[in-house]
Amino acid sequence: MKTQSQIHATGGKGERVPAEVPPNQAAGSLGSDESYRLLVLTLRDYAILMLNPEGLVATWNPGAERFKGYRADEIIGKHFSIFYPAEALARDLPRIELEGATKLGVHEDVGWRVRKDGSQFWASVTISALRSDEGVLIGFSKVTKDLTLQRAAEARIKRQSDEILELATPVMQVWKGVVMAPLIGSLDSARTQQFMERLLNRVVETNSSVALVDIMGVPTIDTKTAQHLIESITAVRLLGAQVVLTGVRPGIAQTLVHLGINLADILTRSSLAGGLQVALNILKLEVVAKTRGLKE
Amino acid sequence: MTRDNISVIRLKDILLVTVPPEPDDETVSAFQEKVLDVMASNEPRGLVLDISTVQTLDSFFARTLMETVQMAALMGTPTVIAGMRPDVAITATLLGLSFGRTLTARNMDSAFDLIIEKAAEDLSI
Amino acid sequence: MTLRLNEDFPVNEEGDIVMARRLVREFALQRGFGSTDITRIVTAASELIRNIYVYAGKGFMRVSFNEEVVRVGITLTFSDQGPGIPDIAKAMEPGYSTGRSMGMGLSGSKRLMDELTIRSEVGKGTTVIIVKWLSK
Ligand SMILES: Nc1ncnc2c1ncn2[C@@H]1O[C@H](COP(=O)(O)OP(=O)(O)OP(=O)(O)O)[C@@H](O)[C@H]1O
Ligand SMILES: [Mg+2]
Numbered sequence: 001m002k003t004q005s006q007i008h009a010t011g012g013k014g015e016r017v018p019a020e021v022p023p024n025q026a027a028g029s030l031g032s033d034e035s036y037r038l039l040v041l042t043l044r045d046y047a048i049l050m051l052n053p054e055g056l057v058a059t060w061n062p063g064a065e066r067f068k069g070y071r072a073d074e075i076i077g078k079h080f081s082i083f084y085p086a087e088a089l090a091r092d093l094p095r096i097e098l099e100g101a102t103k104l105g106v107h108e109d110v111g112w113r114v115r116k117d118g119s120q121f122w123a124s125v126t127i128s129a130l131r132s133d134e135g136v137l138i139g140f141s142k143v144t145k146d147l148t149l150q151r152a153a154e155a156r157i158k159r160q161s162d163e164i165l166e167l168a169t170p171v172m173q174v175w176k177g178v179v180m181a182p183l184i185g186s187l188d189s190a191r192t193q194q195f196m197e198r199l200l201n202r203v204v205e206t207n208s209s210v211a212l213v214d215i216m217g218v219p220t221i222d223t224k225t226a227q228h229l230i231e232s233i234t235a236v237r238l239l240g241a242q243v244v245l246t247g248v249r250p251g252i253a254q255t256l257v258h259l260g261i262n263l264a265d266i267l268t269r270s271s272l273a274g275g276l277q278v279a280l281n282i283l284k285l286e287v288v289a290k291t292r293g294l295k296e
Numbered sequence: 297m298t299r300d301n302i303s304v305i306r307l308k309d310i311l312l313v314t315v316p317p318e319p320d321d322e323t324v325s326a327f328q329e330k331v332l333d334v335m336a337s338n339e340p341r342g343l344v345l346d347i348s349t350v351q352t353l354d355s356f357f358a359r360t361l362m363e364t365v366q367m368a369a370l371m372g373t374p375t376v377i378a379g380m381r382p383d384v385a386i387t388a389t390l391l392g393l394s395f396g397r398t399l400t401a402r403n404m405d406s407a408f409d410l411i412i413e414k415a416a417e418d419l420s421i
Numbered sequence: 422m423t424l425r426l427n428e429d430f431p432v433n434e435e436g437d438i439v440m441a442r443r444l445v446r447e448f449a450l451q452r453g454f455g456s457t458d459i460t461r462i463v464t465a466a467s468e469l470i471r472n473i474y475v476y477a478g479k480g481f482m483r484v485s486f487n488e489e490v491v492r493v494g495i496t497l498t499f500s501d502q503g504p505g506i507p508d509i510a511k512a513m514e515p516g517y518s519t520g521r522s523m524g525m526g527l528s529g530s531k532r533l534m535d536e537l538t539i540r541s542e543v544g545k546g547t548t549v550i551i552v553k554w555l556s557k
Contacts, residue, residue, distance in 0.1 A: 155491070155557075196386055197457050200382035200385055201382050204402065207403070231390070232389075234389050235382075235388070236385075237400060238384075238400055240400040240401035240402040318439055320435060322436075351446075352464055355471075355529065356471060383461075387457075390533050391464060391525055391532065392528065393529075
């Protein structure tokens with residue numbers, strides 16, 4: 001939250017001035033320092049302003065100044081459509097929003113808005129109609145929150161979760177010539193493709209003859225998942241290495257047979273230990289072959 | 297001229313054929329002919345097709361490779377396809393190319409081992 | 422040989438297949454794809470150009486870039502004025518071939534790419550459009 005406002009304060013042009021009221025001036029009117037701090041924080045994150053019934057700016061708060069860039073004396077009396085980009089004006093959005101608020105009481109929107117310096121920010125906007133006791137429209141309150149950073153953070157989180165997804169299937173070298181990949185969670189095609197890429201690259205990097213693919217952590221297997229697995233195994237074979245599928249639980253074995261998926265060509269073991277044994281046997285076979293070759 | 301792009305080396309009695317990186321169709325066809333020619337005059341114990349520099353293996357190229365392997369088998373020579381790149385292996389699999397039971401190896405060393413092993417098996421039958 | 426985006430690359434002879442592959446590889450690299458995706462894209466392109474050459478004799482390829490908020494992409498268009506495909510669904514089946522080949526080109530390209538669209542009219546020609554996306 002703090003960084004958010006700081007970035008706005010420094011990100012724009014020079015005419016911005018610090019907009020907070022010093023704590024000691026305001027503290028008295030509010031119950032405590034804490035509630036004052038909360039209020040300031042709130043004000044920093046939100047632009048809160050009043051519009052008259054025609055949409056002209058009637059009041060302006062420090063938060064509004066901070067992230068829209070206008071001083072109160074510059075903006076009061078101007079029409080609030082000044083905050084909208086050309087594209088929104090073309091859609092007549094300011095009028096639509098005021099009409100919506102008039103009709104329904106509140107109008108909410110998320111979209112791009114413009115700062116004084118012309119830069120755009122991603123905002124959530126809530127416009128509420130203000131009425132007198134007699135029900136006469138006396139104006140609107142408009143609360144704008146800058147979500148640009150939040151939007152960027154969401155994109156970052158999505159990227160990170162993609163990366164975590166990748167991390168979820170490490171491919172480790174467990175022995176000279178043997179790599180092991182524990183698959184955890186369900187497998188969709190995007191994930192399988194990532195997995196396949198990493199598995200194959202690791203097989204080549206480590207010059208491995210055997211890849212143990214452990215599916216103990218895969219909750220269910222459907223035809224599609226099985227298909228993906230078989231593809232990965234086929235691709236590893238094209239490289240000249242072998243795959244041993246381990247962690248095949250009884251439930252999974254049952255499903256595979258019922259689905260009519262033929263894994264007959266594929267080496268499988270119920271436990272990782274069993275798989276490792278097979279891997280070592282394969283390696284030993286290679287050693288035998290080599291000695292035989294030398295003798296000939 | 298396309299034939300010259302294909303290097304054939306004889307090591308002991310194993311033929312090592314290196315496939316050029318981005319062969320055009322003519323080179324691909326020349327590759328098959330050249331392999332068969334050299335085999336006829338050499339009667340090798342095995343054939344290693346080194347495709348470690350190949351960047352694109354489309355269905356045409358793959359089919360030619362498979363045919364070559366089958367022809368060599370008819371002439372009594374086991375073939376190992378060696379050095380396929382991970383990208384190419386993934387692509388070939390997605391493309392649905394099935395190399396069946398063709399022998400594959402990561403590198404020349406294991407390719408030679410495989411052929412020796414295979415030859416020993418055949419002798420013991 | 423250079424090719425600009427959205428420009429037609431004519432396919433007339435067998436040698437053009439390798440040239441087109443090289444161009445597609447460059448564009449995919451420029452677009453920011455990783456090596457596995459590049460291999461996928463180039464291989465699909467190779468299949469579709471070969472189809473033009475084999476079934477229509479000649480045609481052209483075009484490369485364009487897609488821009489979206491959260492992703493970018495590469496679009497390759499393959500067009501010819503050849504005999505057309507009477508039964509597109511059938512042509513898309515793995516193993517179906519009128520050319521005594523493996524019949525893997527179209528179905529395989531679909532699996533290699535994110536999107537594949539075919540428009541074809543018998544006697545008029547065929548257009549195949551493939552797209553691969555890259556999240557930003
Ligand atoms: N551009 C085209 N014009 C006319 N017919 C086409 C065209 N492209 C494909 N076809 C038809 O669709 C069929 C399937 O094409 P596909 O590329 O999948 O397989 P193929 O070319 O027969 O074999 P492969 O590509 O595996 O060598 C072809 O046999 C052909 O009948
Ligand atoms: Mg084809």
